[in-house]
Every structure is written in structure tokens, then in C-alpha cells.
Amino acid sequence: MEKKKRSSFSSRIGFVLAAAGSAVGLGNIWRFPYLAAKYGGGIFLLVYLILAVTFGFALMITEIAIGRKTGLSCIGAYKSLDKRFGALGWLAALVPVIITPYYCVIGGWVMKYFFEYISGNGLALAGDSYFGNFIGFADGGLLSTPLFWFLVYVLVTAVVVLLGVEKGIEKVSKVMMPVLVLLSIVVAVFSMTMPGAVEGLKFYFIPDFSHFSIKTVLAAMGQMFYSMSLAMGIMITYGSYMPKESNLERSVGQIEIFDTAIAFIAGLMIVPAVVAFNGGSAEGINAGPGLMFGTLPKVFEKMWAGHIVGTVFFLLVLFAALTSSISLMETVVSIVGDKLHMGRKPATVAVTVGVCLLGIPSCLGYGPLAGVELLGMQFLDFFDFISNSVLMPIVAFFTCILIGWFVGTKTVSDEVERNFPFHRKRLFEVMVRWIAPILIVCILAGQILDVTGVMKI
Ligand code: PFF
DSSP: OTTTTOOOOSSHHHHHHHHHHHHSSHIIIIIHHHHHHHTTTHHHHHHHHHHIIIIIHHHHHHHHHHHHHHOSOHHHHHHHHOGGGHHHHHHHHHHHHHHHHHHHHHHHHHHHHHHHHHTTOHHHHTSTTHHHHHHTTTTOSGGGSHHHHHHHHHHHHHHHHHHTOHHHHHHHHHHHHHHHHHHHHHHHHHHHTSTTHHHHHHHHHSOOGGGOOHHHHHHHHHHHHHHTTOSSSHHHHHHHTSOTTSOHHHHHHHHHHHHHHHHHHHHHHHHHHHHHHTTSOOTTOOOSTTHHHHHHHHHHHHSTTHHHHHHHHHHHHHHHHHHHHHHHHHHHHHHHHHHTTOOHHHHHHHHHHHHHHHHHHHHHTTTTTTTOOBTTBOHHHHHHHIIIIIIHHHHHHHHHHIIIIIIOHHHHHHHHTTTSOOTTHHHHHHIIIIIHHHHHHHHHHHHHHHHTTSSOO
């Protein structure tokens, strides 16, 4: 049934922009810089880049090809390739269900920052304890709580999903995205020239192998899946909309470059500045989910016309976040709608209620629920960990096994080679059959040994 009504992107560029719109979001601007700062700077960057052009490439081409070949979204697609892998589609579908609620919590933080800038409170945001007080619910009034902003953010996302105005959003993103890139470059240049930033640049660019551990690879791999929207069925769905005659390999290359470039620039905006504010030393940086919110307002405070730059910047980040959360929620709505035979409206309402309920613990996790920890993590970090470091590697592993050992890499390469040569075919085959699965097993095993305390890594 799904097949008959399949809509399609009108052009290859339309496809690339839509996929890049889903890929570029908070993952690039909020998540990548804090992970880079946390996991040793240059060494994280290096591991990430290597993974992106090998593993990321192989997995993205696999997912888009599966989607285009079967014309189905993930739940049906895995099953149609091999009945025994039907459960994998469900597991992949579970990932957006876990990510959407906490993604909206961060989206709410961005919205609050935008609101404060536009109301002329930029100076307050640059204060040392502002962010901590905000997420800690120490600020009193309703308008100041993360819960309020989370609910507003979920509502905005839900209204767009309900109205289905994707077309409008696509048009706006075509303008907003380039502006975001330009503005990020301006901010990055400014942060790089701050006194003390040179140490930060060194930290970001020069890999220090003594900072390397299995955790670096696990974090970089999780980030790569997250940022490129891989191992969660999204690219399969997008692939199912891709015109048969377009060049699949080239599109993947472009999405990859775009996504990685934005993450790289975001790192340049934030990492040197954090080091500069840390007295010019990369030692003891306390990098976590609050990094962007704590550091950037300080940078803007030092810039000429910083309040205007801050306002525009948070508006653009808000926009990048919204385009991503809309596609996340849209995915969940279509799964719920299809499987529970619900119309779009009731399905959206049900998903919105679910997102609100699931998001509340993440939202309160740094404030009223600060005492509650899961595996030593706050709720938001826990959900982030389960999806990025556990579920996505598992989905990626079985996808590689399915393609590499059950249905054969030819299934994918034939689809890629419909009208064009497949330049990186050997790389793809070796990655999917051997390197990627072995890498994932080693990393997950190391992680389990670490968490259970058998062996510290
Ligand atoms: N890739 C997005 C980011 O980096 O922010 C997150 C994401 C958006 C994942 C949309 C999945 C998705 F459908």
C-alpha cells in the first residue's frame, strides 16, 4: 500500500538538500563541539573524520540504496530484504522515539536563548552561572523554566507536523542554511582570534594520542550516526523517495561533506573560545551538554554588535533544530499512524503527548530530579547514551551483517550502479563485510567491560 502512493523528490539536488536538512541540526552545532572538547580535541576530530569517510559513507550508501530499492520505510524495508531481519526495522524505529523527546528539551533551551537575546538580555546570558541556574530551575518564574520552553518547542514542532507544511520549511531552509553557514564562519573567525585561542586551536587540530581510548572511538562513532541521521531508519525512508535515475554515490558524498563541514566549523566556533575563557589552557575543560550555551554568549559579549549576532545566531540554530525535530517527529508519527492504523491527526496528538511525557524527566534531570541517576548519568545523558552508544551501533551492526552476509553487497551496489559507476565500491564492500562489524563488536565489548567494571578502558 505504501508503495503506490510513494512521492518522490523532483530532483537530485532536492533530495540532497532535504537529506542534509535532516542531517544538519543540533548534532552538528551543539553535540559535536562538546564531544570534541570532552574527548581530547584533535584526536576526536581525526577519529571522527576517518569514520565519516569510511564507515559513515558505507552505511549511508547502504541505507539510501535499501530505501530506493525497496521503496519502503525501515520497518517494511528490512523485512522485505530478509524476513528474519524484520525486528531490525523495529529496533531502528525505536531510535527516533528515544531521541525526539530529549532533542526537544535542547530545542527548548535554544528557544529560550533566542527569546532572551531578542528581549535584550544578552549580557545576562553571558554570566557564569546563568545556564546552570536556568536548567537547574533556580530562576523562579514560569517563563524562565526549561519545562515551559520544552513544551512550547514540542508544540511548535507538532503544529508543523500536523499542518504538513514541509514545502514551506524546505523553501525557508534553502535560505536559512547558507546564512547559518556564513554566520558560523564569522563567529568562528572571531573566536579563533581571541586572546588565548591559539592553545585552543592547537588542541582542536593537533591529535594527542595519549588522549586516545576506546571511548573516543565509541563517542565518535555514536556522533557520526547521530549527525548523519544513520542507523535509525531515516535514510532508508529518504532513499525511498529518491528518483531512480539520480546519482546515489554523488549525493551521499555531498550530504557527508555538508554535514561534516558544519560540525567542523561549529567546533571552531566553540572549542578555541572555551580554551580562551579557560585562561588559554585546554586542561580541565568541563565539557558537557551545556558547552554551547555557556560559551557562545560570552563570545558574543566580546563581539562588535554581539547582541545582534547572538539573536541571529540562536534564531538560525533554532531553525536548524526545528527542521530536524520536525523530521524526527514526522518519522515517529508515520510509524505510529501506519502500525496503529491511525489518521495523521490522532497519531500526531498521541505522539505529542508521548514526547511531552518522555521528555519531562530529561527536562527536570538537571533541576528537581538532579538526584536521580541512571548508570551514573542524568536522564538526558542517559537517553543520549542508550540511543547513540548502544542502539545505533547494534542497528548498524546487523544492517552490515544483513547486507554483507545474507542478501549480499551486490544488492546495494547494483542499486548504486543503475546509471552511474560506483567509484568507492571496494571500500564499501570491505567496510560492510569486515571492518565495520568487527569494529562495532570490539567497541561494544569494550564498553560493556568498562560499564560492568571488569576492565577499565
Ligand atoms: N542528524 C540530526 C542532528 O545532527 O541534529 C539529528 C536527527 C535529525 C536525527 C533528524 C534524525 C532525524 F530524523
